[in-house]
Amino acid sequence: MTALSARGLCGGYGARRVVGPVDVDIAAGSCTAVLGPNGAGKSTLLRLLAGILRPSAGMVELLGRDIAAMRRREVACLVGFVPQALALAFPLTVHEMVSQGRTPRLGPWRPAGLADEAAVEAAMRDLGLGAHRDTPVHTLSGGERQLVLLARALAGEPRLLLLDEPATGLDVRHQLQLVDTVRRLVERGVGAAIVLHDWNLACRLADTALVLHGGTIAASGPPHEVLSPDLVARVFGVAVERVLTPGGLLLAPRHAVAGWLDAPPAPGGGRACR
Amino acid sequence: MRRAADPLLALALVGAALASLLTGSVALTPLEVGTALVGGGEDTARVVVLSLRLPRLGLALLVGASLALAGAALQSLLANPLADPFLLGISGGGAAAATLAVVALPAVLLGLVPLAGMGGAALATGLVWWLARGPLGASSTRLILAGVAVNAAASAVILLVLAFASGSRLPGALAVTMGSLAGASAARAWWLLPYTLGAAAVLLHHGRDLGLLGTGEESAAGLGVDVPAVRRRVFLAAAALCGGAVAFAGVIGFVGLVTPHLCRLVWGQAPRRLLVRSAVLGAALTAAGDTLARRLVPGAELPVGVITALLGVPFFVALLRRSA
Numbered sequence: 001m002t003a004l005s006a007r008g009l010c011g012g013y014g015a016r017r018v019v020g021p022v023d024v025d026i027a028a029g030s031c032t033a034v035l036g037p038n039g040a041g042k043s044t045l046l047r048l049l050a051g052i053l054r055p056s057a058g059m060v061e062l063l064g065r066d067i068a069a070m071r072r073r074e075v076a077c078l079v080g081f082v083p084q085a086l087a088l089a090f091p092l093t094v095h096e097m098v099s100q101g102r103t104p105r106l107g108p109w110r111p112a113g114l115a116d117e118a119a120v121e122a123a124m125r126d127l128g129l130g131a132h133r134d135t136p137v138h139t140l141s142g143g144e145r146q147l148v149l150l151a152r153a154l155a156g157e158p159r160l161l162l163l164d165e166p167a168t169g170l171d172v173r174h175q176l177q178l179v180d181t182v183r184r185l186v187e188r189g190v191g192a193a194i195v196l197h198d199w200n201l202a203c204r205l206a207d208t209a210l211v212l213h214g215g216t217i218a219a220s221g222p223p224h225e226v227l228s229p230d231l232v233a234r235v236f237g238v239a240v241e242r243v244l245t246p247g248g249l250l251l252a253p254r255h256a257v258a259g260w261l262d263a264p265p266a267p268g269g270g271r272a273c274r
Numbered sequence: 275m276r277r278a279a280d281p282l283l284a285l286a287l288v289g290a291a292l293a294s295l296l297t298g299s300v301a302l303t304p305l306e307v308g309t310a311l312v313g314g315g316e317d318t319a320r321v322v323v324l325s326l327r328l329p330r331l332g333l334a335l336l337v338g339a340s341l342a343l344a345g346a347a348l349q350s351l352l353a354n355p356l357a358d359p360f361l362l363g364i365s366g367g368g369a370a371a372a373t374l375a376v377v378a379l380p381a382v383l384l385g386l387v388p389l390a391g392m393g394g395a396a397l398a399t400g401l402v403w404w405l406a407r408g409p410l411g412a413s414s415t416r417l418i419l420a421g422v423a424v425n426a427a428a429s430a431v432i433l434l435v436l437a438f439a440s441g442s443r444l445p446g447a448l449a450v451t452m453g454s455l456a457g458a459s460a461a462r463a464w465w466l467l468p469y470t471l472g473a474a475a476v477l478l479h480h481g482r483d484l485g486l487l488g489t490g491e492e493s494a495a496g497l498g499v500d501v502p503a504v505r506r507r508v509f510l511a512a513a514a515l516c517g518g519a520v521a522f523a524g525v526i527g528f529v530g531l532v533t534p535h536l537c538r539l540v541w542g543q544a545p546r547r548l549l550v551r552s553a554v555l556g557a558a559l560t561a562a563g564d565t566l567a568r569r570l571v572p573g574a575e576l577p578v579g580v581i582t583a584l585l586g587v588p589f590f591v592a593l594l595r596r597s598a
Contacts, residue, residue, distance in 0.1 A: 052495040076498030087490030089353035092543050100489070103482050104498035156497075 003028040003160045003191030004049060008058035010273030011048045012215075018044040019215045020273050021058060024193075026160065031182060031192040033206035033223060035199065037236050041215040042195045043084055043164050049193065050081045050162050057273035063159065076104035080153030084164040084195075086145060091136045094148055098124055101155030123154040126181055142169035150178065154185070161185065161192040167201060179205045199227050199240075199251045211235055224249055233257050279540050280551075287554055290561040294331040297565045298322060325460065332463035334455050334564045334578075335557040336470050337523040340515035342556020345530030346537070346549050347477045347512045350484035351505060352414040353491075358531040359516035362421030365530075366428030367398020368520030369450055373432050376446040377439045384446075388462065388521035391450075395517025398424050403509065414491065417509070452577030453526035455564050462522050469518050476511040477549055480504055485545030526563075528583040529556050532590050539590075559586055 003026050010020025019041040026032050026049075034042050047053035049060055051067040060067040062078060080101070101123065102116045124130050127147045132140065137148055146166050153161060161182070167175050175198075182192055182205060193210075196202045202209055202223050209223035213235045219226045232240045232251065239254045295307050300322050302310075309315035310323035345358040359365045371394020375387045405420035406413065432451055439447050449456065477484070483504045486494035495501050519526065533556040537548055563582035568575055 047492070050496060052492060071498075072495065072500045073498035076496065079496075081496030083490070083492045083496055085490065086493055087353045087488075089349070089355055089488050090538060090543055092489070096543055097489070100486055100497060103486060106482070108479055108482055152497075 001028045002026070002061075002064075004060065004062055004193075006049060006058060006060045008274060009045075009048055009055055009060060010057040011044060011053050011055040013044075017056065017215065017273065019048060019212075020056070022212075022215075022217050024049065024210065024217075026191045026193050028159070028191045029186055029189045030207045031186045031194065031205055032208045032210055033202035034193055034195045034210050034212065035197075035202055035227075036212035036218075040212040040235075042212055044215075045212065046081075046162050046164050046193065046195060050079055051075045052081070073104050073107065077156065078159045080156050080158030080161045082146075082149045082153045082161075082163045082166050084168075086149060088138045091138050093134050093136055094124065094129055094132045094140070094151075095120065095134060097137050097148055098129070098151045098155050101152040104156060119157055120155045123151040126154060126184075127151045128177060143171060143174055146170055147174065147178075150181070154181075159190060161190060161194070163192065163194040165195050165197065167196060167198060175201060199223075199232070203227070203249070203251075227251060283551060283554055283558070286562075287558040290558040290565070291331055291335070294334065294561045294565045295323065295327050297569055298327055326458075329460040329463045330455055330458040330564070331561060332460075333458040333466065333522060334561040336463060336466050337455070337519040337526065338529055338556040338558070338560025338582075339474070339553040340466075340470050340519040340556075341526060341530040341560070342533035342552040343474055343477055343549055344512040344515040344519075345556075346534035346552040347480075347484055347508050348530075349534055350488045350545065350548075351508045351512070352417060353488050354414065354418060355535065356531070357418065359512065359519075360425065360525075360527065360530065361418065363398045363402050363424030363428060364395050364421075364513045364516045365520050365525055366425040366432075367401070368392065368395030368517050369525045370394055370428040370431040370435070371397070372450045372521060372524065373435045373447045376450060377435050377443045387450075391521030392517045394428075395513060395520055398428065399510065399513035399517070449577075450520075450524040453524040453579035454575070455523050455578060456575060457522070466518050466522055470515060473511040473514040473518075474549075474553065476507055477515075478546060480508055481546030481549055484508065484549075485543065488543070488545075523578070526560065526579040526582060528579065528586055529560055532586050533559060536586065536590055 006022065006024040008021045009024065010017060012018035022045065034045060036042050044053065048055050051060065062070065062075065067075060099112065099120050102112060102119060106112060106116065124133065127150060129147060129151055137145060140148065146169055150166055167178055170178060179201065182194065186192055194205065206223050208220060209226040210220045211218045211226060211231065218235050219231055229240050229242065232238055237257045239257055240251045241254055243250045243252045296304060302319055302322065306315055306319045307323055310319045341359065348357040348359065348362060349355055368391045372387050372391035375390035379386060402417060402420045402424050405423065406416035436447055483494065483499045486497050486499050491501050534548065534552045537551045537555055541547065541551055559582055563585055564578045567578045567581045570576055
């Protein structure tokens with residue numbers, strides 16, 4: 001079953017097109033890693049898929065429904081979105097922030113019930129945040145804040161997770177915890193799209209890799225097949241070597257490809273948005 | 275402390291209200307005030323309490339609640355602890371128009387000063403919104419920058435008007451810029467009441483949205499907030515509250531900025547409760563400030579904004595240091 005499907009999707013900021021046209025399918029119970037160099041349009045694609053950014057062309061279907069015809073709250077009940085940046089204007093505790101994940105289900109007036117509190121506690125437990133329940137979020141490290149944001153998304157019990165660089169700032173142990181948590185949810189039937197910069201983490205976590213370059217899809221498919229040395233050199237400007245280890249195949253960066261930045265891709269890969 | 279604080283807040287409101295009713299140039303005992311409140315006692319006492327003190331108290335409570343509500347909502351909406359009706363130019367616009375009206379209108383039309391104040395606040399709100407609009411809508415940063423610009427322009431207008439004000443009109447104009455509840459009447463309080471309640475209802479309805487917006491617009495949108503629509507409604511409701519307050523009481527500083535922070539420091543961030551507690555504390559502070567403004571210097575009335583600042587800042591500093 002397809003959790004999310006996008007066709008001819010284009011979008012950007014004002015007159016500047018950043019993404020598109022792209023076609024994306026995320027199956028329920030599968031994880032897609034969104035990869036690409038800085039400025040490739042990964043975060044913008046995620047915002048378009050989450051319905052946060054209005055597309056300039058194309059459409060997104062969430063569980064078979066046109067996302068443009070859905071209310072924001074309806075979308076948020078189905079999609080757990082983890083943004084890259086978080087403004088912390090006022091000090092919230094970990095519990096207060098994770099509880100925000102239930103807000104779409106509560107609406108403007110319904111008080112939180114036992115089921116809501118249980119979902120919040122389960123999300124904090126899943127990500128090892130139980131001991132930090134009453135800790136102010138602004139006193140946590142960057143990596144721990146990422147875990148809080150992920151717990152907030154999980155507290156909403158979403159059918160689809162859209163995670164924008166959730167592994168940034170996480171130490172290795174917490175990266176593995178992130179992988180385990182996402183894989184566990186995926187096995188329960190949740191669809192996931194996750195922006196990553198770590199190719200090896202993508203290989204470990206994702207069923208599909210979607211490589212963006214210049215706002216369009218340069219390649220997609222099983223991560224080990226997609227992330228060939230040729231593609232990595234062309235898209236990321238890095239020469240890599242595949243190394244077979246007891247833990248599996250790893251991509252080992254060797255050096256930057258000379259002159260890569262001299263040939264940026266054309267916006268939209270030359271295709272028009274309709 | 276949090277558990278004990280709610281009854282203390284209620285006690286502060288009741289205490290401030292009683293002190294306000296018991297204070298004035300005519301000496302009345304608590305019994306006389308109580309009797310007058312239920313319609314009994316001497317005529318003089320009844321007139322003083324029902325026609326002068328009660329309307330003044332009502333207006334103080336409404337104005338204080340309006341300013342604090344507007345401040346709490348704007349701080350969350352813009353994810354900026356410094357945001358308040360003054361920073362965004364709304365109070366400045368209202369004060370500039372009211373000052374101009376006090377100085378320029380003929381004596382028979384001075385009753386229109388509150389309307390001018392509300393009109394000025396509405397105009398400033400529209401101007402700030404129009405200036406802040408970009409290709410992606412009115413962003414928080416652009417709103418604050420536009421507010422600073424409109425505030426500067428309003429300050430210049432106020433100074434210009436004061437410079438050319440005739441001697442007889444100058445005290446009235448100064449009262450607008452420094453805040454005063456001396457012109458309170460039952461009609462004004464009744465006029466302001468539904469207006470305040472309507473705008474407050476809009477803010478309370480969006481209480482949870484405001485809590486989410488305090489973590490950033492993208493984060494809030496991801497949790498189901500229709501950010502452009504909520505931003506528009508909350509900004510207009512906050513502007514209406516502030517416009518009403520400035521129109522009837524002039525510029526009363528500090529209440530909108532610091533009251534929500536005091537509530538956050540004592541009770542935490544629960545968004546809708548923060549709005550309610552801010553409104554109650556703002557009302558109590560303004561009523562207490564107005565009482566002190568009438569009592570501190572015998573025979574004279576100090577600007578109520580100065581008193582609210584003097585009352586609140588020590589509490590705020592103490593709480594800030596404790597929380598650090």
